[in-house]
Amino acid sequence: MYDRMYQDSVLVHTRSKVALRLKFEVCKELRGHMELLPEMGYIQAQSSFSVQLKFLPRHSLPKDAGKYFDEESRVLEAPMTIRVTDQIKPVEFTVHAVVTTSDLELVPSELDFGYCTIHEAVRAPVRLCNHSLLPQEFGFVGLPKFVDIQPNDGFGTILPLETLELDVIFQPLKAKAKEYRFELICKSVINRCFKLTCRAVGVHPPLELSHYQIKFAATALYDMSVATLYVINSHLSMNSLTHSVPRIGSEDTCPVGPTSFEFLLPPDSPITISPSVGTVLPGKRCLVKVAFQPVLPSELIHEQVLQILRKALESKPARKDTATQRKDLRKQSVSTVRLQNRDGLSRASASDGLELQKQDLTSSSEEYQVAQAALARTFQGKFDKFVVPCVIASGDIQDRKGAEPLSFSPHNTLYLELWCPAVAPPIVVTSNKGKTTCNFGDVAVGHCGIKKVSIQNTCPEDLAVDFSVLNPNGPFVLLNPISRLPAGKTQVLKISFSPRESMVAQETLDIITKRGTLSLTLLGVGVASMITCSIEGDVLNMGYVIARESVSASFKLQNNSSLPIKFSMRLDSLSGTRSKDQQQLPQFLAASPAQRTEIVGTQNHSGQSVFSVVPVEGVMDPGVAQDFTVTFSPDHESLYFSDRLQVVLFEKKVSHQILLKGAAREHMMFVEGGDPLDVPVESLTVIPSSDLERREETEELKPILVTLDYLQLDTDTPAPPATRELQVGCIRTTQLSPKKMVEFSLDNVATLQHHGFTVEPSKGSVERGQTKTISISWMPPDDFDPDHPLMVSALLQLRGDVKETYKVFFVAQVVTGL
Numbered sequence: 168m169y170d171r172m173y174q175d176s177v178l179v180h181t182r183s184k185v186a187l188r189l190k191f192e193v194c195k196e197l198r199g200h201m202e203l204l205p206e207m208g209y210i211q212a213q214s215s216f217s218v219q220l221k222f223l224p225r226h227s228l229p230k231d232a233g234k235y236f237d238e239e240s241r242v243l244e245a246p247m248t249i250r251v252t253d254q255i256k257p258v259e260f261t262v263h264a265v266v267t268t269s270d271l272e273l274v275p276s277e278l279d280f281g282y283c284t285i286h287e288a289v290r291a292p293v294r295l296c297n298h299s300l301l302p303q304e305f306g307f308v309g310l311p312k313f314v315d316i317q318p319n320d321g322f323g324t325i326l327p328l329e330t331l332e333l334d335v336i337f338q339p340l341k342a343k344a345k346e347y348r349f350e351l352i353c354k355s356v357i358n359r360c361f362k363l364t365c366r367a368v369g370v371h372p373p374l375e376l377s378h379y380q381i382k383f384a385a386t387a388l389y390d391m392s393v394a395t396l397y398v399i400n401s402h403l404s405m406n407s408l409t410h411s412v413p414r415i416g417s418e419d420t421c422p423v424g425p426t427s428f429e430f431l432l433p434p435d436s437p438i439t440i441s442p443s444v445g446t447v448l449p450g451k452r453c454l455v456k457v458a459f460q461p462v463l464p465s466e467l468i469h470e471q472v473l474q475i476l477r478k479a480l481e482s483k484p485a486r487k488d489t490a491t492q493r494k495d496l497r498k499q500s501v502s503t504v505r506l507q508n509r510d511g512l513s514r515a516s517a518s519d520g521l522e523l524q525k526q527d528l529t530s531s532s533e534e535y536q537v538a539q540a541a542l543a544r545t546f547q548g549k550f551d552k553f554v555v556p557c558v559i560a561s562g563d564i565q566d567r568k569g570a571e572p573l574s575f576s577p578h579n580t581l582y583l584e585l586w587c588p589a590v591a592p593p594i595v596v597t598s599n600k601g602k603t604t605c606n607f608g609d610v611a612v613g614h615c616g617i618k619k620v621s622i623q624n625t626c627p628e629d630l631a632v633d634f635s636v637l638n639p640n641g642p643f644v645l646l647n648p649i650s651r652l653p654a655g656k657t658q659v660l661k662i663s664f665s666p667r668e669s670m671v672a673q674e675t676l677d678i679i680t681k682r683g684t685l686s687l688t689l690l691g692v693g694v695a696s697m698i699t700c701s702i703e704g705d706v707l708n709m710g711y712v713i714a715r716e717s718v719s720a721s722f723k724l725q726n727n728s729s730l731p732i733k734f735s736m737r738l739d740s741l742s743g744t745r746s747k748d749q750q751q752l753p754q755f756l757a758a759s760p761a762q763r764t765e766i767v768g769t770q771n772h773s774g775q776s777v778f779s780v781v782p783v784e785g786v787m788d789p790g791v792a793q794d795f796t797v798t799f800s801p802d803h804e805s806l807y808f809s810d811r812l813q814v815v816l817f818e819k820k821v822s823h824q825i826l827l828k829g830a831a832r833e834h835m836m837f838v839e840g841g842d843p844l845d846v847p848v849e850s851l852t853v854i855p856s857s858d859l860e861r862r863e864e865t866e867e868l869k870p871i872l873v874t875l876d877y878l879q880l881d882t883d884t885p886a887p888p889a890t891r892e893l894q895v896g897c898i899r900t901t902q903l904s905p906k907k908m909v910e911f912s913l914d915n916v917a918t919l920q921h922h923g924f925t926v927e928p929s930k931g932s933v934e935r936g937q938t939k940t941i942s943i944s945w946m947p948p949d950d951f952d953p954d955h956p957l958m959v960s961a962l963l964q965l966r967g968d969v970k971e972t973y974k975v976f977f978v979a980q981v982v983t984g985l
Contacts (some may be wrong), residue, residue, distance in 0.1 A: 168269040168291050168301065171357065176217040176261070177203070178897040184212045191218055196233050197245050200224050201262065204863050218797070220247075224266045241266050241300070261773045267300035271325070271355055273363045280337045280367035281349075282415065282578040286375055288315075288338035293363065295333055295353070297325040302362070305355040311349055313340050316364075321353075339369030342411045372579045373402045373413040374423045374428055374447060380584045382458045388543050389603075389681030391460040396583075398557075399454055400426050400447040406957070415578050423449055425563040429575070430455075430583070432555050436555060437461050437583060448562045461589035463542050471538035488813040492587045536709040540601025546591040557581040593630060593682035595656055597621045607664040611730050614818050615665040616691065617646075622660060624652040626682060635677035643689045644676050645747075666693025685875040697727040698734075698787075698814065698822045707812075708801035709778075711837050713900045724795065724814065724823075726787040732816055733786040736795070739811040740767045740776055748754035750786035753982050766826070768809030771802040778810045792921060801831035834936070835900055836909040836965040838973055840893035842872040868974045872961070875945045875979045888925075888944040891978065897967065899936035904968050909933045913941070923948045924977055945979045956980040 181187055187210050191203035198455050202221045209214040225231075236243050243266050274294040278331040283289045296301055300616040307321030315336040325331055339347065343711045351363040376398040402413050405420045413421040419452045428442045439458040447453045523926045559574040596603055598621035613844040624630055630652050637643050646661040666672065678685040701723040712718045725730050763874040779798045787793050801808055809831060814823040829839070875889035914932035919926060925944045951957065956978055963973040 168267055168299065169228070169271070170228050170768070171223070171601075173222040173264075175220045175222075177220050177247075179210060179216040179218060181210050181215075182213060185821055186211050187254075189216060190250040192248040193246075194235070194246055196231055196235060199231060201245055203247065211771055214459070221263070222264060224264075228266060230463075230582070236266070258503060264474065265300065265480075268298050269301075269357055269359055269692050270297040270298045270302065271305060271356065271361050272298060273353065273361055275518070276363065278363065278365040280365065281336060282368045282370050283339055284361055284370045284372050284579075284581065285341050285344060285411075286372070287334050287341045291335045291337070293332045293333045293335050295325060297327060297329050300327045302326050305353055307353050309352055313338055313347070314351065316351075317770065332783065335365070335385075337365070337367055337596075339367070341371050344369045344371035344411065344414050346416045348716070352693065359950050368416040368578075370552065371413045371417050372559055372581060373426045374557075375399050375401065376557070376580065376581055376583060377452075380586070381457060382586040383588065385588045385590045386459055386461055386591055388463065388546055389684075389686070390592065390683040391452050391458055393456055393458045396455050396457065397452040398428055398445070398447055399452040402426070402799070403449050413579075416577070416620060420500075421579075424561065425449075427560050427562060427564040428453075428581075429558050429560075431554070433553060437551075437589075438555065438588065440555070444564060446565070450731055456786065457585070459587050460587070461587070463539060463546070466626065468538050471542055472494070472534045475534060475538060494903070501840070520933060523802065528653060532557065536599045536602045536604070540596065543592055544601070545593055548588075548591065549589045551583040551587045551589070555583045557583060567770075573811060574952065588681075592630075593624065593626045594622050594652065594678055594685045595625055595678055596685070596687075598622045598659075603686065604688045604690060605662060608665055608849075609692045609694045609730050610664055611728075611732070612666050612693050612695045614817060615663050617661055617663050620660045620662060620687060622652070622678065622685065623657040623901070624654055627654055628683065629653050630680040633679040635842060636906055637674055637677070641673050641674060642670070642691060643676070645676065652855075659682075662687075662689065664689070664691040666691065669693050670696035673752065674785050693770055694730050696730070696732050696816045696820065697789060698732065698816065699725045700814075700823050700825070701725075702825055705824060706817045706826045706828065707797060707862060709827065711830045711832060711896060711898045711901065712800055712801060713835065713898055714831040714833050716901060717798055718829075719796050719798045721794055722794045722825075724787065725792045726789055729789050731789060732787045734787060734793075734822075735786075735815045735818060736780045736782070736856055737813045737815055738776060738778060738780070739813070740770060740778070766809065766811045768807040768828075769805040770808075771800075773802050775802075776810070777801050777808050777829070778812070780812060796817050798881060799825060799827075801829065801830040802833050804833045806830045808814065832898060834967060834969050834971070835898045835906070836933075836967040836971060837898065837902065837967070838871065838893060838894050838963065839896065839938075839976075840871070840891065842874050844870060844872055845911055866907055867963075868972055871973050871975045873943060873975060873977050875943070875977070877945060877947055877981045878981065879981050879983050881983075888946045890945075891943045893941040893943065893975075894938050895931075895941060896938035896963065897933040897935055898937050905934060906967050909965055909967040911941075911963065911965050913961055913963050915959075919946075919961060919977065921960055922957055922977075923951070923979070924959065943977070945977075947979070947981055951981070951983045 179189060188207070189210055190207050191205070193203055195199050204219045206214055206732065208218070228243070229236050232243060232245070234243055239800045243264045245262040245264070247248055247260050247262055249260075250257065262673060272295070274296060276639050278291045278293070280289045280291060302324055303323070307316050308695055310321065317334045317336065321333070323331070335351070347365070347367040347369060349365050349367060353361045355361075355365065377399060381394045381396070383392045383394065389619060402421065405412055405423060415943075425446050425448050427446045428444070430440045432438055432443070437460050439460065441456050441458070442453075445453050448503065450572045475504065548706055557580065558577070559579040560575040578972060594656065598653070605618050605861055607616045607618060632646060632652050634648050636646065642665050644665070645665045646663055649660075652658055662676070664672070669702055672689075672693065674689045676687040676689055678687065707720060707722065709718055709720060724734070728849065769777075779800070781796050785793065797812070799808070808828065812825040813821050814825070871893070873891050873893070875891055877885050877889040880886045895909065895911045900907045910932045913926055916926060916929045923946045927942050931939055957980070960978045961975050961977070963975050965971045965973070
């Protein structure tokens, strides 16, 4: 090395029997770099003499040595001469040396760390180059407290012509936000010093973080790890004499007041920070949650989907050419056609590939979810490190004008370092192509749908399993929770969906283990069984029919829901609970006589149901209307045939209740109207036919009571007359009868008119299947006594296949209005 002293000994031997004088000479070109001591000496007979060779190469050696030094190889060949007295030929020898520099170089020679907060350290790379052909030991000495050099704290040995990468780490002192200018000294083992000039600006931001580094635990794909930290505003005073105040270098102190922050997340990162923007008041702190949820890149999933689609396309057999070839084609023509077919198939496959590229794949598509599950099972793990900047601005974020941003300083920036290891999920779904979404689809309200989900433990150890709590009032229920899942084993979970109302339900079932959490998304739609009936008022009146004949009426039920509906028709008269209902008091004893609320009325004496309906059960498809036919078949005369028809869906829910009513007569005429004079419950005793004939021969008068209440108003305007109606009808029948109509007449009309009654019409005829209304009105005559109700009777005669006479009692009274 240059400027270093190297010494060696040169031994001179003689075989002479006399002492000799020796003179040592160095060539004149190297006399400033090399020296032989002593320059003259005596060697005894048959003895040895030691000469000291000193070599101190200086930087002028290449120029001084001339031809003895090769600048490229740095090899020095220096000739030395020993002159012996009385000896003509001198003794020559050559000194060989490789001369090299001792320079170490720091690149760059100046470092600018820029703006650095007191809560962080800035690393700057430096290269240390050894230009020497010899290894050198080095070390950075006298480092200030705010500087660190790695590796090995800045000490080490550098090999010949080697370049070492060093990191200079600068962290401002906590209490000194100022401008820094300093030099770092690197010393070599030969005490040479090499300087590295550095400068930086220390920044004390007005906010600080409780943690500047977060190391997440190993998190499974599509699982989530959450960590918390605080953004703290400890700036309460601008007195720089008592404590360190926030400032940038030597600039003015930051004002005391609300200070806003914003975390700037890198794009497409698996990190979520909430809140990412906020304001912290002096002396307060803001809780911030940092969530890490590793996911697979969408581009990787798209590539996997395209590969799956291509494999599916290649597995399909090629389409055969349907065109028939003529038998007389030559072989050359046949081969030409085959070549054309091959070209067509290749063009088709190419176009199909282009179509695959153009497909719009979304995360909700089945292909996307299948590819995602396949990649998750083969995931090998990944480690990412993110540095999230948090910019700071003075003022409240709510005080900004419109969309105008606050003045964030690029120097007042905090940095949050996140270590994010991602691993393969410990539990995977093996059923339904690995999809973690369990969709029950449409389920009728009041019914239950069950899905099975198979989960597998992919870890080499057994896992204890816990489940998140589903909504106890919700429609989803886990039927068979497990507590342990052995390594490599598969377990089937049963989940039910039982909607109680029309709803769109979604819940998340978390399968929790110590290695991670698998989230199952439960979806379902509760569909109400919406049935509409064509009968208005839910009452189907079959009218009058001749006893032992039947009449039919039809109605429709429309399925307005999106599900097929199973239905069944039930009559209360055939219900198993009817015998229990008959043990209670009849309605005419338990309530007002005017209330005829008996559901199941008179029934046939034969034991057969008086009402029947077809079809009795079936399934209605969505949007389809089903026709139903109700048949009324009485076997005796009665005015109180009734029953209730219930439309039961899925053998559980009663959708509609239709009241069936009908009346039967032995003859073709009937009269309706008037006040009730009997009860809707008939005796179970059957009247003998002989008694019926005797009653017909005596022509028994049947009473009809018509009550008219005239409302007397307290005004000068006369009140309208009191009105009532009677219906005279002729029943349509299949029996042969000479009479095609029913004639009716009311006698004593003059007497009725004298007492203020008006009857229109008083006589007439009714065709089969028709009814005619007899309108009755009453105005009090001048001689009417309000304290005594008026009662007048008249005979109403009907002539059809037989003659019937009704005695109609007209009772009129005056009531006072409020």
